[in-house]
Amino acid sequence: MGASPIYTPRMRRALDFDGDDVETIFKGMQLDIGAPPQFMDFRYRVTDAKHGEFELAHCGALMDVEPMGLPFVTAMCHDIEDPTFDATAAASNPRARMRPVHRPPRAPADRMPHCLWTVTIDDEADPLPFPEQALRIADSRAATIEMARGIEGDGRTDYRGPLESDLRFEAFSTWTLISLLNEIALQGHLLTLSFNDSITRRFGAAVAHDIAVKRFIGIAGVAAGRVSKTLGHDASIEDVLRFHPAFHPSSYIDVRIGGGKISLHDCPAIGDAGSGIAWADLLADGETEPFAAIVRAVDPRARCTPVEPAAGARRTWAVTMASEAADEVPAVLLTKVSTGADFEFEER
Template identity: 50%
Template sequence: MRAAPATTSPFAALSREQLAVLLPELLLTGQLIDRSGMAHVIGAFGREGMVEVAIEEWQSSSPIYTRRMQQALDFTGDSVETIFKGLQLDIGAPPQFMDFRFRVDDHDHGEFWLDHCGALMDVEPMGEEYVRGMCHDIEDPTFDATALATNDRAQVRPIHRPPRDPAGRHPHCAWTVVIDESHTPPAVPDGLRAIEKSAAAGLELTPISSAGEGHHDYAGPLLSDLRFGDFSHSALVRMAEEVCLQQQLLTLGFLRSLRARTDEASVREIARKQLTGIAGLTAERLRDALELGDDLAALATVLTVHPLVNPHQYVDAEVVHGARLELRLGRQAAADADGAWPTLVDGEHLEALHALVRGVNPHFAVEVLAEDEQALTVGVRVADEPAKEASEVRITRFSTGADFAFADRGIPLPLTVL
């Protein structure tokens, strides 16, 4: 296996201010992966099968990426506060869309509640069975799996949760977190053991430099909100890489869960639909968040920071904007060894790339320029007529996250132990 070229992170080309805008977008993208994929899983395996896949993908990935972020930003420990910090940097809990509020009583006790749960807003119209599936069947094992990354004696238990009774109950849910030596550690899922062996799990990313303005870690007190603009440029680059890797790890868990249920052709069909839906919507949101236009220069920027081709230490991707705009996907990187997102794209399956470029401009399309065992190279062409939006992207727009707008909440407050 040949590693991706040792080049500077594409995120490093963005300003500190741009990265601060980009981080919540990348976290939200991670949450919307399931909005893109689970509709197709329901079609294949029904509601109960969807619940099982969701549990397995998060159980197998979240403990890995939670530990990675703890180590990257130097907030390792075994306390409730450490668990809460991890949630603030988790694609399962993007800021404001999943509006986690926290209270820390002591090292071993705390509470959190959701003043707004975007996932609930998506699921409530589907009926009580789907609400129970998410807020009971999925949350119980996956919250404990996330806590497992910090302390295997931590238990997350509901105070109240949907279905909301009375209707419109606020906050949407509330939970306790208790660490106690008497608690029996949850069993380590087989999926977690498998994904821990992936190249993604142990991947080295850009180290955080102590130079420059802003926070270089999250070693201080737990904050009511993370204001990404308070972090240094170097820290933001690393965080962006880690969040993209979270999405790749979640996808590895998703693929593994699908393979336990169906044949490889069906696995790849479902996964390609998932990737197409999230690729298109993400490109559109990144374009708007970075205040780009809809020309090829804007597309070149979006392509370099899109989660499909990041982090660069994992995916061998090169964007060339010369006489024409080209994307080269190498085939011998760590992502290829793991069978991650880039392996779902080839000369006969360009749907995800079509959706991505059309998220910037519906007149854009891709065409194969060259393909062999070493690489796939595509060029971007401009059509006279705009293309219709892919059905997979329309399905992803079902989520309220598709049009979600982040707000400036001002200076965050430290949450001291009561």
């Protein structure tokens, strides 16, 4: 609730579509980091400008929590989704509401689709207030960072026009795809700020810092493995670091790679957003394990150690090779519990 009201309007601007109808809400959901295509297989139906529905033909998040038991399913599909879905809708229209027709726990146990929701815009309804969490994140530098934009003729540059059931990202121009990837990476930073802000307010700074470090290690290592696999067997550690979403957009977080070294430079991400903890803050404080998890995901023999900062850098780490493979750390192993860690996208 703290991040989606910020990044949804950003994505609308990036792809030059606007409005406050159901179709606009669904377009925003298609471009939400919380709804990766296929893994969270949303299927949308627009009835008219004020009515529609969506179902999840496959919910990867449900596949993760269902084996853990009913309390986990209820926590995710009720306690989390009720306010989150309304906040997502309200980012496009504060008078929009999302309500379940059915949702997990599934009865029968193999019920399909996994859930079904209606979306209604009621002009007589009281507008939902802007979430308090989002007000805090709106003050962050991440919320207002400007992205480089470019226009070229090798594909689409906007998402104007009707909703597309399966949005074909390859139809967009190179510069538009770069803008999209930067915005999606920024969504990850905004979610991190919001999550860490919430943990700090509930449990205090010490607990929040400990969780933030472990979360960064787990996500960094698993994402590096996916990036490495996508780039292919010839991908180097430096290649994976350069494409890793944690270090984009470069206008927000300035991590430079070269000559077997990784350097963090001063950037807007350091010291961002009050009680939130940015990933760059952890690196600026000298945390090494997120980088170590990344290099191990590419080559288990790789090690990452802090060294004297390079010229102009806040921190620098060196990547070296050991003779033996290192064991995976618990944070990465825990993150791999998710079916998303090995999920493979299909052409369709």
